[in-house]
Amino acid sequence: MSLSLGKAGLRTLVALLDKQYGPAGVHLASVTVAGAVAPGTAFDPDDIAAPGNCITTYTATDRE
Numbered sequence: 001m002s003l004s005l006g007k008a009g010l011r012t013l014v015a016l017l018d019k020q021y022g023p024a025g026v027h028l029a030s031v032t033v034a035g036a037v038a039p040g041t042a043f044d045p046d047d048i049a050a051p052g053n054c055i056t057t058y059t060a061t062d063r064e
Contacts (some may be wrong), residue, residue, distance in 0.1 A: 007032070 009031055018028040037043045 014028050014030045018026075020053070021028065033043050035041065035043045037045055037048065039045065
C-alpha cells in the first residue's frame with residue numbers, strides 16, 4: 001500500500017469526524033509535515049513540539 005493512499009484515508013476520516021463533532025464544538029484537523037522529521041533539520045522534533053509552535057499550528061488550522 002502506498003503512503004499516499006493511507007494519508008488520503010486519514011484526511012477523509014478526520015474530515016468526517018470534524019463534520020460529525022463540529023456542531024458540538026469539537027475541532028479536528030490533520031497536519032502534514034512536508035519533509036523528514038529529524039534533529040537539525042527544518043522539521044526538528046524539538047522545534048515542532050515546542051509550545052509556541054504548537055500554538056501557531058493550532059491557530060493556523062483553526063482558521064482553515
